[in-house]
Amino acid sequence: MDVLIILIGAALFLGALGLAAFLWSLKSNQYDDLDGAARRILLDDDLPED
Amino acid sequence: MTAILDDAASAAGCCPASQAVPVAFPDEAVTGAGQAGTFAQTGEDGRHVLSLLVDGITCAACIAHVEKAARSVPGVEFARLNYSTRRLQVGWQENSADADSIVTALAARGYKATPYAPEGVSEGDDAALKTLLRALGVAGFAAMNVMLLSVSLWAGSDMAPETRLLFQWLSALIVLPAIAYAGQPFFRAALSALRGGRLNMDVPISLAIILAATMSLYQTITGGDEIYFDASIMLLFFLLLGRTLDLRVRAKARSAAQNLLAMRSRAATVIRSDGTREFLQAEHIRPGMTLAVASGERIPADGTLSSATATLDTSLLTGETLPESARSGATVFAGSLNIGDPLELVVTAAADATLLSEIVRLMEVAEQGRARYVRLADRVAAWYAPVVHGLGAITVLAWLWSGAGWETALLNGIAVLIITCPCALGLAVPAVQVVAGGRLLRAGILIKSGDALERLADVDTVVFDKTGTLTTGALQLADPDRYDEATMALATALAQESRHPLSRALTAAGRSHPATIRNIRETSGFGLSGEIEAGEIRLGSRTWVGAGEDAAPEDTQAEIWLRDAAGNLTRFTFDDELRRDAVETVSRLRQYGMAVILLSGDRTPAVRAIAETLGIRDWRAGCLPQNKAARLTALSAEGRKVLMVGDGLNDAPALATAHVSMSPADAADIAQVAADFISLGDRLGAVCDCLTTARQSRRLVWQNFALAFGYNAIAIPLAITGFVTPLIAAIAMSGSSIIVTLNALRLKWMS
Numbered sequence: 001m002d003v004l005i006i007l008i009g010a011a012l013f014l015g016a017l018g019l020a021a022f023l024w025s026l027k028s029n030q031y032d033d034l035d036g037a038a039r040r041i042l043l044d045d046d047l048p049e050d
Numbered sequence: 051m052t053a054i055l056d057d058a059a060s061a062a063g064c065c066p067a068s069q070a071v072p073v074a075f076p077d078e079a080v081t082g083a084g085q086a087g088t089f090a091q092t093g094e095d096g097r098h099v100l101s102l103l104v105d106g107i108t109c110a111a112c113i114a115h116v117e118k119a120a121r122s123v124p125g126v127e128f129a130r131l132n133y134s135t136r137r138l139q140v141g142w143q144e145n146s147a148d149a150d151s152i153v154t155a156l157a158a159r160g161y162k163a164t165p166y167a168p169e170g171v172s173e174g175d176d177a178a179l180k181t182l183l184r185a186l187g188v189a190g191f192a193a194m195n196v197m198l199l200s201v202s203l204w205a206g207s208d209m210a211p212e213t214r215l216l217f218q219w220l221s222a223l224i225v226l227p228a229i230a231y232a233g234q235p236f237f238r239a240a241l242s243a244l245r246g247g248r249l250n251m252d253v254p255i256s257l258a259i260i261l262a263a264t265m266s267l268y269q270t271i272t273g274g275d276e277i278y279f280d281a282s283i284m285l286l287f288f289l290l291l292g293r294t295l296d297l298r299v300r301a302k303a304r305s306a307a308q309n310l311l312a313m314r315s316r317a318a319t320v321i322r323s324d325g326t327r328e329f330l331q332a333e334h335i336r337p338g339m340t341l342a343v344a345s346g347e348r349i350p351a352d353g354t355l356s357s358a359t360a361t362l363d364t365s366l367l368t369g370e371t372l373p374e375s376a377r378s379g380a381t382v383f384a385g386s387l388n389i390g391d392p393l394e395l396v397v398t399a400a401a402d403a404t405l406l407s408e409i410v411r412l413m414e415v416a417e418q419g420r421a422r423y424v425r426l427a428d429r430v431a432a433w434y435a436p437v438v439h440g441l442g443a444i445t446v447l448a449w450l451w452s453g454a455g456w457e458t459a460l461l462n463g464i465a466v467l468i469i470t471c472p473c474a475l476g477l478a479v480p481a482v483q484v485v486a487g488g489r490l491l492r493a494g495i496l497i498k499s500g501d502a503l504e505r506l507a508d509v510d511t512v513v514f515d516k517t518g519t520l521t522t523g524a525l526q527l528a529d530p531d532r533y534d535e536a537t538m539a540l541a542t543a544l545a546q547e548s549r550h551p552l553s554r555a556l557t558a559a560g561r562s563h564p565a566t567i568r569n570i571r572e573t574s575g576f577g578l579s580g581e582i583e584a585g586e587i588r589l590g591s592r593t594w595v596g597a598g599e600d601a602a603p604e605d606t607q608a609e610i611w612l613r614d615a616a617g618n619l620t621r622f623t624f625d626d627e628l629r630r631d632a633v634e635t636v637s638r639l640r641q642y643g644m645a646v647i648l649l650s651g652d653r654t655p656a657v658r659a660i661a662e663t664l665g666i667r668d669w670r671a672g673c674l675p676q677n678k679a680a681r682l683t684a685l686s687a688e689g690r691k692v693l694m695v696g697d698g699l700n701d702a703p704a705l706a707t708a709h710v711s712m713s714p715a716d717a718a719d720i721a722q723v724a725a726d727f728i729s730l731g732d733r734l735g736a737v738c739d740c741l742t743t744a745r746q747s748r749r750l751v752w753q754n755f756a757l758a759f760g761y762n763a764i765a766i767p768l769a770i771t772g773f774v775t776p777l778i779a780a781i782a783m784s785g786s787s788i789i790v791t792l793n794a795l796r797l798k799w800m801s
Binding site for chain 2: 004011015016019023033040
């Protein structure tokens with residue numbers, strides 16, 4: 001059953017990765033303006049200026 | 051702001067900048083410029099940051115317009131708009147740009163921006179929400195991984211003992227640190243409640259979580275099977291979810307209120323003894339200073355008028371719809387709007403001593419009284435916690451008495467505490483409040499405090515203010531078809547030169563092209579005059595046009611007179627229109643069994659007319675702010691639960707005194723801060739919507755409590771008799787939470 005060690009390790013690692021990503025996004029204020037984030041996607045400011 | 055409201059607005063071409071026409075500027079926006087510099091903050095690196103509240107943001111394009119407008123000011127390095135809170139932050143290096151040009155740049159695009167001092171807007175909610183979210187993330191991560199291991203433990207009865215032990219230790223390794231971190235919001239609240247000698251829901255929650263974890267650890271070490279790691283972390287996850295939802299509802303409402311309060315700290319123009327003018331923030335004004343107040347500006351402090359005459363709109367303070375004329379030496383109050391010529395005044399009372407602050411103070415006193423209201427969940431917790439702890443103790447004693455060992459007795463006692471942990475109770479109220487809040491938001495109503503719905507459901511009396519609440523608050527020309535074209539043309543031509551509310555109403559009603567008039571002059575407090583080919587014409591008060599006191603019947607309507615070149619007099623009358631659904635709303639409230647009362651600061655005849663139209667028998671006119679509050683105190687002394695609906699500054703103390711209160715969105719800032727509900731539309735029917743939703747919510751909350759107790763009635767005997775296994779605990783706990791949440795969602799489909 002040695003494979004379990006690897007599987008559990010992988011599961012925990014992936015979970016921890018997700019948690020780290022969540023904590024990072026929280027820390028960088030990405031949940032401060034949820035309505036705005038939903039709308040900013042409609043802005044065309046990535047187009048080259050004419 | 052809801053998506054529905056926004057989408058409707060964008061379809062109509064919402065943003066000022068997306069309309070091709072040049073934007074006519076609201077008076078207060080223009081005067082806001084020139085003061086902005088005092089609000090800019092300087093960082094250590096010499097960078098200035100200005101925080102602004104921006105009005106009129108309704109769609110995605112507005113974000114781009116606002117940020118682009120701010121960045122277009124030379125020297126500006128960054129501009130970031132928070133769409134949810136309507137707050138804009140602009141930064142620039144020292145001496146490379148200035149605050150006023152940013153306000154002006156935004157104004158040119160049609161966005162009214164008000165600078166505010168960021169320290170006045172507390173970040174407490176944000177920080178608390180972040181702590182909860184972090185805890186929620188950690189608990190979620192731990193719950194997922196432990197469940198993975200626990201399902202194997204439940205299913206794998208043929209598992210090798212070493213593997214079993216490994217899984218148990220792994221669970222312990224994940225859960226114990228997770229609980230130590232994510233449980234802190236509950237542990238802290240429980241500790242502070244115990245220190246204060248109280249019991250709240252957090253005490254049984256904390257006890258159950260800690261005991262479950264400790265016992266599971268003991269069982270793991272001694273090789274037992276009663277391991278509740280999964281149940282305890284899941285419990286924590288569900289409870290954190292409820293807590294987060296609850297805080298989000300309240301934080302959103304509070305940030306709206308803070309925006310309003312921040313706007314209040316305006317700056318004022320001070321005239322120094324050498325004649326120079328200087329901008330000062332309102333809290334730096336001292337008695338004895340001379341202030342200049344431009345047309346369209348609010349007076350920042352109480353004082354004595356030093357200009358010869360002035361015309362003031364005091365509706366914010368008194369509810370009086372007609373403008374008031376003041377002469378030199380008269381006392382003027384902070385909060386009055388100067389609608390005449392620019393005026394000067396000598397400050398007699400500033401900042402905390404003004405009438406405005408007095409009203410705010412009255413309001414705060416009243417709010418403290420209301421803070422004594424105990425939320426339903428806390429009332430339930432107050433007897434739930436002792437019962438649960440008592441049951442646990444009885445279980446231990448009963449098992450000991452029946453001859454079981456200490457270990458078995460304690461195990462079963464702890465099982466009782468775990469199974470009764472108020473998981474469903476913790477979700478029962480917030481889940482309903484979130485759904486109710488969402489439903490009211492779609493109907494255009496904001497809820498400011500979490501327990502407002504509970505209080506609203508108890509209401510048996512509704513008190514209305516008149517101006518701006520039952521009526522639209524805007525004067526309208528009565529029966530405009532009565533006047534002939536030529537008269538209207540003359541009147542409109544003069545009226546459009548004045549900012550007086552009656553002139554504005556006249557201009558708004560003008561159908562024809564205004565006539566050409568030369569030499570138009572305004573005499574503050576009297577009226578306007580001008581010349582046409584045939585001679586002088588005048589528009590204004592009765593005395594201004596030379597009409598005798600007997601020229602027209604003495605009635606209560608607001609009036610304005612026109613004298614044309616030939617000396618013919620025309621009298622224009624104005625009504626303050628009832629809201630369209632006022633009659634219907636009042637009669638619906640009666641059907642609900644409510645007593646309806648009208649309290650107004652306006653004159654008796656005007657109030658009587660409205661009361662008769664609506665069939666309200668209990669009314670009083672000429673009420674001062676303290677009269678209204680006193681009447682509400684008297685009503686509550688009679689044991690009545692009052693809903694106060696009002697919009698003026700003069701209503702603020704009453705709004706805060708009432709059991710629960712509501713304000714329209716165009717109400718005075720301070721009234722909105724005092725109110726529990728803010729309705730965004732111009733429908734008075736929102737009052738009925740709120741009442742229906744509040745009563746349905748109360749029913750659902752009670753149903754949820756019943757469900758939670760029903761679950762306990764089944765589970766507690768099992769726990770006491772020692773039949774609960776970790777699997778049963780996990781299923782029972784998540785099952786009851788899900789049922790309670792689903793029941794709360796039913797509110798969405800109720801009519």
